[in-house]
Amino acid sequence: MxxxxxxxxxxxxxxxxxxxxxxxxxxxxxxxxxxxxxxxxxxxxxxxxxxxxxxxxxxxxxxxxxxxxxxxxxxxxxxxxxxxxAPRSFTLDLRKFAFASYILELTDRMVRGREAGPETYDLVRDALALLDRSEAEPGLLRGFELHLLRLTGYEPALDRCRRCGGGLAANEGMYAQPARGGLLCGRCRGEGRSYVISRATLERLTTLQQASFDTADASAFALQPGVAAEARALLRSFFGATVTLPLVSERLLDEL
Ligand SMILES: [Zn+2]
Missing domain, CATH: 2.40.50.140 (Nucleic acid-binding proteins)
Incomplete structure (x- = not known):
């Protein structure tokens, strides 16, 4: 034309x-x-x-x-x-379809109109392309979530307390508050419902904040089983402070 x-x-x-x-x-x-x-x-x-x-x-x-x-x-x-x-694998692999649907639905809910810059477009394009040529690795979704939080202005601090700014001391845990999002130290956690997040999970998520989607496969995003469950719950608490959960695609993910 x-x-x-x-x-x-x-x-x-x-x-x-x-x-x-x-x-x-x-x-x-x-x-x-x-x-x-x-x-x-x-x-x-x-x-x-x-x-x-x-x-x-x-x-x-x-x-x-x-x-x-x-x-x-x-x-x-x-x-x-x-x-x-056009991705070729999503219609052949239900798990990949669920992952890809989650990426789009979460982006749709987090991004409002013109505020999305080219970095958000690049992120979604690269995450879908990596998923298309790789395994449906849950850590890929966690990496995507962390990048999306940064680009939409909600980047969580994973190495310090949201309230007092205190760092993660050697023998002290960090706590997630499902209702509020963000991490609190032992002194600031107060009376509200909270649970401890392991150091292994926080360190792994910190590396995923920097991970590139321009890689051959999703192995760089692989998570240990214990870390995977904890990371998902923590990221979910961050998004729950901003969007109404569950997403439609989350129900599909849970059924697989
Ligand atoms: Zn604190």
Whole structure:
């Protein structure tokens, strides 16, 4: 296609987050884009048109999106959408599908509109690509969660108390408060419900805060069984302070 792009149109790489049929023949699709943040648009005739939108408006798909934003509406107009890459393994492996669904749903819930920068797009694209070429390693989700918390402004301090700032002393544990998020030292934990987090888990999560998704496989994210359960509960408490849990995809993860 060599048609000239109208001035008000933007072309950006994007990942399809969710899509639904609208009316007789249209689709409403939410994307995480590199250049325009999270964006929802309408694809006119997408249900019928095999030529313009063939197989590109499905979740997890990586596309080149051409879109026209409208001043009076939050709903953009999707002019064209071309396939860049589609994960192959998610429809063949239910566990991978659940992991990928969780990545998209959590991102959707944490990110509001234009505030998502290109780093968030890069993170989601790279995490889905690593999952597609690797095993469904739970540590991959924990690494993703930690990166997403940082990019959305909720990065947890894993090495010091949220209240007094005191560091993790040699013989003193750190405590998680499920209702509040964040870690407290033994002096600050107070009367509220809290439980101790092992040093092994905190140290492993600290390394996952730095882990890159641009690796051959997910082995760099592997977790010991005890650490895996504790890490999931702790990360969940961080997100629970911001979004309503459980996510739909969490129920699927729990059933597997
Ligand atoms: Zn403290």
């Amino acid at each position: 060599t048609s000239a792009i109208a001035p008000q149109e933007t072309t950006t790489p994007a990942i399809v987050v969710r899509a639904r049929i609208f009316g007789e023949s249209d689709k409403i699709v939410t994307f995480l884009t590199r250049d325009l943040g999270k964006l929802t648009g309408i694809a006119k005739g997408a249900k019928r048109s095999k030529r313009r939108f063939v197989n590109v408006l499905e979740p997890f798909t990586h596309v080149s999106l051409r879109v026209r934003q409208r001043q009076a509406s939050d709903l953009a107009f999707i002019s064209a959408c071309e396939l860049l890459d």
